[in-house]
Amino acid sequence: MRGFGAAIGILAVLSGSASALAAEDKDxxxxxxxxxxxxxxxxxVLGMILSGAAPEDNLQSHLDTIALISQGALQSFEAKVPGGESTPEVWTKWADxxxxxxxxxxxxxxxxxIMREQGKDAxxxxxxxxxxxKSCHDVYRVKK
Ligand code: HEC
Structure with a gap:
């Protein structure tokens, strides 16, 4: 892993606009x-499985993964750090x-x-x- 630290250093220098932000805000x-x-x-992946483009063997684990990530998502917005593609409303309308x-x-x-108890059709x-x-992004994510 020699050179890894240097590579990170170079990446940090290259990400010019972001370097204006305090490192922890960027993080x-x-x-x-x-x-x-x-x-x-x-x-x-879920879309591929449900449309038949990918095998459905891991459908349950993908649904479980989405559920797990979703449950942790709010926490990642708790620190009030406007920026990225978040609109300021994330924090001014925090309750919503x-x-x-x-x-x-x-x-x-x-x-x-439902998948676990009743299967795919359900x-x-x-x-x-x-x-x-999309309904959240329409309000809380900056449109490009
Ligand atoms: C309750 C609100 C909310 C929900 C629900 C939500 N998002 Fe987001 N999403 C956001 C906000 C806010 C941002 C902007 C984050 C930032 O850049 O600061 C974002 C950003 C993103 C981005 C861009 C990330 C990047 O690299 O900049 C993607 C991709 C995304 N969302 C996908 C999804 C998908 C897929 C779902 C549903 C399965 C979803 N989001 C559900 C609020 C939400």
């Missing part, structure tokens, strides 16, 4: 973004943001539970309404 923002990206990857994230997490847990109509990603 806070990156942390929540990584959590969102993890959700994104899991939802992409919190409620949406909790509703989202509860819905994903419910889908994983979740087909439940998945899309549970994934309230």
């Amino acid at each position: 806070t923002i990156e942390y929540r973004q990584h959590i969102m990206k993890a959700l994104d990857a899991q939802v992409a 943001f919190q409620q949406r994230m909790n509703t989202f997490a509860a819905a994903t847990v419910k889908v994983a539970t 979740i087909m109509s439940e998945v899309a309404p549970a994934l309230s990603c």
Whole structure:
């Protein structure tokens, strides 16, 4: 792993605009973004499975993973560090943001539970309404 430290140093220098932020604020923002990206990857896999493009052997574990990540997502926004793609409303309307994230997490847990108890057919109509990603992003994520 020699050179790893140097590589990190170079990466830090290269990420010019971000270096203006205090290092810990940058970490806070990156942390929540990584959590969102993890959700994104899991939802992409879920879509592949449900559309028949990928085998369904691991459907339960992907649903469980989405439920787990969702339950931890709110915590990653608790530190009030505006920036990234978050709109300031995340913190000025925290009660609403919190409620949406909790509703989202509860819905994903419910889908994983239905899958475990009743199987794939029973979740087909439940998945899309549970994934309230877009309705939250419409308010709380900066549009590009
Ligand atoms: C309750 C609100 C909320 C929910 C629900 C939510 N997100 Fe997000 N998401 C955000 C916010 C806020 C950001 C901006 C984070 C930042 O950059 O500061 C974001 C950012 C992202 C990003 C960009 C991450 C990056 O690298 O910058 C992706 C991808 C994403 N969300 C995917 C999802 C997916 C997929 C779901 C649903 C399965 C989801 N989100 C559910 C609020 C939410």
